[in-house]
Amino acid sequence: MREDLVIRGAHVLDPSSGLDGPTDVRLVAGRVAEIGDGLRGTRHLDADGLHLFPGFVDVHAHWRTPGREDEETIETGSAAAAAGGFTSVVMMPNTDPIVDKPVVVSGLVRRIEKESRVRAHVSAALHEGLKGERLTEMRLLKEAGAFCVSDDGLGTQSAGVLRNGMLYAKTAGLPVILHCEDHTLATGVVHEGAAAALAGLPGSPGSAEDAATATALVLAAETGAKVHITHVSTALSAALVGFFRDRADVTADITPHHLTLTDELVGTLDGTYRVNPPLRPRDDGIGVVEALRDGILDFVATDHAPHASEEKELPLEEAAPGFLGHETAFAALYTEIVLKNRLLLPRLVEAMASAPGSWIGGAGSISVGAPADLVLVDLSEEWTVRAEAIVSRSGNSPYLGWSLKGRIAGTTVGGELIHDGMGARFGARI
């Protein structure tokens, strides 16, 4: 940023620093320099009527690079993230090649520097080939720039192997992100329950997630490893996380889709609605919203999972699992959870910005000296999710056609406007 910039008059809401009211924020050299009324600067941006939050942080995204750049690239994935108000993202390693060698990590780190609009971190694999057998060389992966390790997409089937992985990750100083799934139980394509029975689809019981989550939590408590359980989708798994909160170095996230959609959608037999973990019944949805509200689940992560249309426009049983997540996360949660009085707005901002920001370290706060990673939101604007307006290279959003409230008006990383949702209003001034 060449000159300073004052964002004037936005309602600044940051639960981590206690800000909640209209004021000005001055940005200098990529950082927040001053917060207060009547600030002056060389450039200004009139943000009356908008909300200013810390930039959102997404610890779970699939940008399909390397290998499936037809579905997403670092450029399009980071543009989609910016359009959704995200300023930091963690990229999952189930790519082609898999991110299980230092040379793949360092290659990605170099590409991120050139191609990403947002700050992006690389998750390397926990096991070679994500196979849950041989551990990766975590120390070397860390030296090459890996931020954490994960076999996302697959659960580790052997508790002994997982325990060794946690111990090694702990000595290497890397957090572990776990996709908890017992594949001997998860033999179906949707949640096993009334909706699956009505649709005639093979189901996987909730225990496929719960049993694996329980195992992971017990091992986390014993090893002392820093473990993050991603996409918790059942009420029981959330309760298990709560039980272990003070017994292990554990955190957990929940996706926007598990907070807003239920397995009734599988009755359409539309491949769009296949996702892993599967959409759950209403009672689980209620349980995970309450767990997020109460801080038992720490934060939101999208599991942004782009797929080419030929992988999704299929009968549900044959479709690839996964949804786009970045661009609709805030509006879906604001519309479906906050406006329906099930979660307060400050808790949503904490769950999308402050809490994941503190998990990755040094992000998710509007305070003097903090990076100027910010998102401006128009909470009053209603918009419709349209395929032609999607920024991601893929189109597999489960919210297509939905009317959502809360539009991302602008996103800054290091004080630079990397997404302009307001067109002329901002363009003329920045």
Ligand SMILES: [Zn+2]
């Ligand atoms: Zn997963």
Ligand SMILES: [Zn+2]
């Ligand atoms: Zn994933």
